[in-house]
Amino acid sequence: MSTPIETPELIHIEVREHYSERARNVGSSCCGSNGGSNCSDAITLYGAEELALLPDDMAGATWGCGNPTAIAALEPGSVVLDLGSGGGFDVVLAAKKVGSTGFVYGVDMTDDMLELARRNAANAGVTNVEFLKGQIEDIPLPEKTVDVIISNCVINLSPDKGQTLTEAYRVLRPGGKLAVSDIVVDGVLDDLPVSEAQIRAALSWAGCIAGALTVDQYRALLASAGFVDIQVDVQHRYAIEEFGEDAQMAAQGIPAEVAKELVRRFTSSNISAHRPV
Numbered sequence: 001m002s003t004p005i006e007t008p009e010l011i012h013i014e015v016r017e018h019y020s021e022r023a024r025n026v027g028s029s030c031c032g033s034n035g036g037s038n039c040s041d042a043i044t045l046y047g048a049e050e051l052a053l054l055p056d057d058m059a060g061a062t063w064g065c066g067n068p069t070a071i072a073a074l075e076p077g078s079v080v081l082d083l084g085s086g087g088g089f090d091v092v093l094a095a096k097k098v099g100s101t102g103f104v105y106g107v108d109m110t111d112d113m114l115e116l117a118r119r120n121a122a123n124a125g126v127t128n129v130e131f132l133k134g135q136i137e138d139i140p141l142p143e144k145t146v147d148v149i150i151s152n153c154v155i156n157l158s159p160d161k162g163q164t165l166t167e168a169y170r171v172l173r174p175g176g177k178l179a180v181s182d183i184v185v186d187g188v189l190d191d192l193p194v195s196e197a198q199i200r201a202a203l204s205w206a207g208c209i210a211g212a213l214t215v216d217q218y219r220a221l222l223a224s225a226g227f228v229d230i231q232v233d234v235q236h237r238y239a240i241e242e243f244g245e246d247a248q249m250a251a252q253g254i255p256a257e258v259a260k261e262l263v264r265r266f267t268s269s270n271i272s273a274h275r276p277v
């Protein structure tokens with residue numbers, strides 16, 4: 001599915017349709033639009049010990065690219081918010097980690113995902129969670145409500161990442177932490193024989209790549225939202241096969257050598273930052 005420059009509304013519609021379908025077909029491959037595997041399987045991302053905390057049938061209900069609950073180092077009693085909570089995988093995991101004195105909110109704009117998440121939470125027997133329908137650009141929570149924000153492979157999908165990070169800052173308590181996994185471009189996309197606009201247009205937005213920020217853009221948007229202690233750590237560099245978009249890029253006129261080179265610049269990264277005390 002190629003993605004020409006679109007309006008925010010069209011991006012939301014495209015993304016919602018994509019993940020509605022994923023929610024109705026649990027176990028289908030990850031973020032990737034064309035059968036790519038750019039979101040690794042649950043065992044690779046989470047490890048057996050963490051997976052043992054969840055019901056077996058939840059293992060297919062993850063479309064992330066990292067383990068934000070591990071980046072966050074969650075502690076009992078914390079209030080956590082998961083931006084783009086999908087099937088509730090990280091919410092349920094976080095609920096186990098913060099325990100009965102803590103609470104976890106998940107926000108997602110896709111009804112089928114919210115339904116799946118509520119079902120998964122009930123099956124897992126966690127009651128310290130609530131799934132809210134909403135867009136991460138307009139978080140349905142009051143200011144200074146949460147201690148930790150997590151998110152797994154979602155911020156790249158937002159058509160207004162500056163607004164999303166400003167909202168994240170608003171709902172965090174002073175001293176609160178942002179700990180997310182996301183697809184990030186390490187380096188630039190404007191030094192190739194094909195323009196950055198052409199490259200992004202040939203990639204899939206819903207597949208988590210066309211909208212990916214560069215490391216520098218991520219840092220700048222976090223800083224302008226007010227965050228401090230900003231860290232971006234590359235965890236994995238994707239090869240072209242992992243995206244399953246080589247045919248699509250060729251069809252859009254991106255030469256194979258360029259496609260090969262640029263895809264390695266797409267990474268799964270851990271991003272962390274704090275709201276100052």
Ligand SMILES: C[S@@+](CC[C@H](N)C(=O)[O-])C[C@H]1O[C@@H](n2cnc3c(N)ncnc32)[C@H](O)[C@@H]1O
Nearest residue numbers: 019062063064084086108109110113135136152
């Ligand atoms: C790649 S999936 C990740 C789901 C989950 N975090 C996980 O790791 O399995 C993206 C999720 O974010 C949601 N989403 C994408 N853009 C959103 C937005 N702007 N506002 C709210 N939810 C959004 C989608 O509905 C989908 O459930």
